[in-house]
Amino acid sequence: MTAHIPDRELAERPSRYSGPNLSPAGLRLTPTALADGVHALMATIPPKDNNGLVAGRDAALVIDAGITPEVSTLIQGVAAGLTDRPLRYLVNTTYHGDHTFGNLAFPEDTVIVSSRANKENMADLGYEKQLRSGNMYGDESLLDAVTRWRRPDVVFDAFAEIDLGGRTVELWHFGPGNGPGDTVVHVPDAHAAWTGNLLCHAGIAHMLLQGGPEPYVATLRRMKEALPGLETIVPGHGPAGNGHAAIDALLAYLERLHDEVLAAVESGRTLEETTAACTDPWADGLDPVLTAALAAYRIPQDVVGRAMLDLCRNLHRLNVLATYRLYTR
16 A cells, blocks of 8 residues: 655644654754764754754855754854855755754855755745644744744755865755655765654654655665665764664664554554554664664763653654554545
């Protein structure tokens, strides 16, 4: 059963659901060099948003803009401390507000680039603020600070290149995944890519918010084929990791999710019965490789480990719900 891509993100959530905390309170960004002039800007508190900076001889590019203008100012300040190249480009990996609301605080002459599908989904600011406010955990800064949604200036359909002077950055849209317009920012000479919400470290649950497992699987297979030399991914949330290990882990999860939910639907099971019947990959805890990656955060490991495990199990329940709704239309 192949599902179409809905026009809007799923607003429904499972009972007693607790999603990722996206509030910018306490957020700091730690630069990690992936190559000369290429830095991952890693949030010090997972799963708040990561960002990136790529500098060439003539210009610099930032990846994602943060959830509020205050976060955007933080990103630009960190970038200015790492390069003196003019900030000419900003790439949005997804249309989601935690990656794009900060667009409005970038200079007007900074060219914002993203996939055409992302721009098309940046149309209803009120609805988007309502959805993201559910992940602010009482922080009301989003409602007051974001007054308009600055949309991309330049869009592409499947592939584009940006020349920064002596360094080319590739932009890929392999197809729908977490959303309809997921954009991957690939820096070939660093063997690294920023993957937004499309791909996280292996062992972290993803979110099916505007599509289904089958389109997502096809997207990941195209990505794996197009980027054979990819080594490091910097996801929108959580620790950096090995790109192909992450692809393989997510493919296995999505394929099993599709098979199990479809079998439950064809058997006439309710949502609750389907959720109970589906394999929970986190029933026995986090993957050891992921646990080791989380050790990089300066947070007590029992705290960050419990929080990540709880988040993964909640996102898995959301994925079952989203797939069930798609397959019972």
